Amino acid sequence: MGNRRRKAGPPAVVVGHDWGAAIAWHTALLRPDIVRGVAGVSVPPMPRGPVPPMSDARERFGEDFYQVYFQQPQAAEAELAKDIPTTFRKVLAGTPTGEGSFLGRFAVPESLPGWLTEADIATFTGQFATTGFTGGLNWYRNLDRNWELTAAWQDAPIVPPALYVIGEHDFVRNVCPPGHAGKSRTRPRPARSSTYRTAATGHSKNVRRRSTRLFSTSSTACRGPGTAPHRLPYEPLLPDHSG
Template identity: 40%
Template sequence: MSMDWKHGYAFTNGIRVHYVEAGTGPLVLLCHGWPESWFSWRHQIAPLAAAGFRVVAMDQRGYGETDAPLAIDAYHALNLAGDLVGLVHALGEEEAILVGHDWGSMVVQYAALLRPDVFKKIALLSVPYLPRNKLRPAVRFEVATQDHHFYQHYFQEPGKAEREFELDIRRSLLGVLYSASGDAQFDEAHRRISFARFAKGTRLIDNLAIPATLPDWLPAEDLDYLTGRFELSGFRGGINWYRNLDRNWELTPFLDGAKLRQPTVFIAGELDGVLKMTKDEYANLAANVPNLVGNHLIPRGGHFIQQEKPEAVTELLLSFLNKR
């Protein structure tokens, strides 16, 4: 980690938000997904700052050193988007470019739809723009879980998944990160293991692929640091984001048919399982994002693309950020 990075705290939207900052210039706000932290952007912060941007990577609500409210409904999409708006203003800025990965991509989408005056340019990693579905998530869960568990449905019972993950935090993080990576797809045994969809009667943590040696993109010191973040926060806050999927749907009927109109780039690993889960949305990406300026699938990359293929992601982000 660079000694030039500044750790800061902002009080906004009723919580204290921790962030890491480097550089000066137009504000670029980096928003991580599950189960991650600001640290998932460790490879992008310095190059983006060196290119003339004020780069802020935040611990989102429920993660790391950012507050983790107890109430499940504290994690609905309007609060999460409000955290981004509040952080921009707490930093003394009027607008920002948003970059989001996984759940961070989804929050970026809400924030961009609700505050186009603040967020005028966005980058989505892994999760394409997801227009509001006609069916509430609970109905879709019923269909998806007839024969197998689906991880998002498995997360709905308060306390269940977090207890499993916290039995061995380091193993849990390694298992999730590796299982969803491109590397796992090149191992004959590991590619058949999935925590996204798994047999009933088994636990989610029983369905994690654990490599014999750490992948090159996740050295021991990086995994240890991330483990320390979850030893601090636990898993409950991050999983509570999933427990608001139905609530998010109920809160946003006014977004039916909404298109994402900011200049937008999409970046994902070609082996990212999310592309299968969102195949219809990905197929309709250009129609639903009229100002899509780039759609990039990185060879051999999986879900955690900014960690697995950092140079490629950084290059694509810099190209997008420097477009006028």
């Protein structure tokens, strides 16, 4: 965004997945002057709540919730780094078992799905063997501070046109179910928005399967006021709020 501002280029369409979606939503919230459209995959635009996120997470999910577990210094780092290839096999393609430690709740897949290759696993392993997992985990450890720093935007709407896409089997639907934000928070959804569910997709497969089409469609859907979004071949998960 800083480079775009210095170059005085046209407003951008910002697209993100998972925590990248949270960054995309906040970019549109904080800088609508340089964002002409925003799209998020998996993680919806979550309004700023009345209490810090970790307090909310503990109340709703308990101390075993993964985001709460990640608050413990070095605990998650040690578990994730013990066997990095297995970590990514479990997290990206494992079947949830619902028991044990964070990784213990996933079964190692007998084979990788078509959208994930051994080369992908090797790339992730090489990168995280060098960097470690602390940088990524620190995002979770900073959630309450981010909440504190955004107090001035309490109840502020996302102004640019918005597109939200989630997989039919994405676990985020359990963490951020439709209607949860409306029960505990007051900020409305983006004024001009559409929500779509992609059939037979999960949390990561959603990105690999649809990313090229999504990025192209996001640019079309966010052309500006008065422009109807391109109709994606996805079944809506929530009532369509286009316009």
